[in-house]
Amino acid sequence: GAGVSQSPSNKVTEKGKDVELRCDPISGHTALYWYRQSLGQGLEFLIYFQGNSAPDKSGLPSDRFSAERTGGSVSTLTIQRTQQEDSAVYLCASSPKGSRDTQYFGPGTRLTVL
Amino acid sequence: QKEVEQNSGPLSVPEGAIASLNCTYSDRVSQSFFWYRQYSGKSPELIMSIYSNGDKEDGRFTAQLNKASQYVSLLIRDSQPSDSATYLCAVIRGGTSYGKLTFGQGTILTVHP
Numbered sequence: 596g597a598g599v600s601q602s603p604s605n606k607v608t609e610k611g612k613d614v615e616l617r618c619d620p621i622s623g624h625t626a627l628y629w630y631r632q633s634l635g636q637g638l639e640f641l642i643y644f645q646g647n648s649a650p651d652k653s654g655l656p657s658d659r660f661s662a663e664r665t666g667g668s669v670s671t672l673t674i675q676r677t678q679q680e681d682s683a684v685y686l687c688a689s690s691p692k693g694s695r696d697t698q699y700f701g702p703g704t705r706l707t708v709l
Numbered sequence: 710q711k712e713v714e715q716n717s718g719p720l721s722v723p724e725g726a727i728a729s730l731n732c733t734y735s736d737r738v739s740q741s742f743f744w745y746r747q748y749s750g751k752s753p754e755l756i757m758s759i760y761s762n763g764d765k766e767d768g769r770f771t772a773q774l775n776k777a778s779q780y781v782s783l784l785i786r787d788s789q790p791s792d793s794a795t796y797l798c799a800v801i802r803g804g805t806s807y808g809k810l811t812f813g814q815g816t817i818l819t820v821h822p
Contacts, residue, residue, distance in 0.1 A: 626807065638753070638797065638812040643806060654809075686752055690808055695741055695760065698808055700752035 597621065599701035602686050607707045608677055616672040616704045620689030627670050628690075628698060629662060633683035641685075644670060645692070677708045711734050711749065712811050713800050716817050719817035728785040730816050735779070738803025742774055742781045745797040753797055757783060788820040 600619040608614050629641040640654040644664040655661070659677075660671050664670040674681055684703040690696040730744070741760050745753035752806045757772040759766040759781065765772045771784040781800075785792055798813040 628808070630808075630810075637814045639813070640809050643807060643809055651807075651809065695758070696808065697758070698810065700754070701798050703752055 596641075599687055599699050601685075601704050603704060604702065605705045605707075607709065609709050610679060611676050613673065613675045614677055614706065616674075616685050616706070618670045618672070618687030618701060620668065620687070622672070623691070624689035624699075625667065625692050626690045626696070626700040627664060628688045629670070629672050630686045630688065630700075631683045632686060632703070636683075638686070641672070654702075661700055674706075676707075678700050679708050682706055682708045710783070711813075712734035712736065712796060713798055713813040715796075715798050715816045720822055721819045721821060722788050724788060724790060724820055724822050726788050726820075728792065728818055728820070730783040730785075730798075730818070732781045732783075732798030732813055734781070734798075734800045734811075736800070736802045736813045737776075737779060739779075739800045740803055740805070741801040741808075742772070743799040744770075744772060744781075744783045745799060745812075747795045747797060747815070749794075756793055765774075785818075788818075790820050793819050 608653045625646045627644040632638045643651040647679045659675045662672045686703045690698045690699040722728045743756040747753045759772040759774045769786045773782045795815040797815045799810040
């Protein structure tokens with residue numbers, strides 16, 4: 596079956612612009628995670644969605660970052676007024692539900708802020 | 710102290726040898742432990758999970774967990790050039806009811822023919 600998909604695969608933007616990154620999880624997976632991978636920080640958690648519960652936003656680095664998940668499926672990560680330090684690969688993962696369920700990662704979106 | 714630390718690499722082993730990858734974690738009540746493999750330019754892929762003390766074997770891979778020492782390792786037997794990748798140790802901390810992963814910095818493994 597189809598895996599996690601993300602779009603765009605690459606995004607180049609100018610400092611100060613807003614960007615939207617999209618994630619389509621595996622069908623039927625109720626848990627959705629966003630992570631960020633950068634050279635200096637490694638792979639770090641950003642936000643978690645589970646069904647209709649309130650998301651865990653504890654990993655978002657600043658209030659310029661926000662995310663939503665519509666209809667319990669597709670998720671969008673928005674970064675406002677991008678900064679050069681936002682340059683990274685943004686990874687989305689989904690899992691069936693539980694904490695022990697395998698998380699399946701999407702191919703990521705490489706964001707470059709000039 | 711970092712929450713999850715991996716042995717500094719890069720690690721280079723000859724084909725057919727055993728590769729040993731190590732990871733320590735700081736949260737004593739961490740509950741779930743994972744090893745992910747990440748090829749260059751690709752996304753992480755789960756290769757092993759372990760939840761209780763001892764060894765867990767899957768093909769050429771063995772994960773070892775020692776909660777008293779806060780230590781988890783991955784052994785790769787009969788290493789192949791296709792095993793060359795970055796290996797990421799990940800932990801679910803205590804008190805977390807879902808799969809929020811905390812990752813180590815990764816160890817780059819190179820298996821040379």
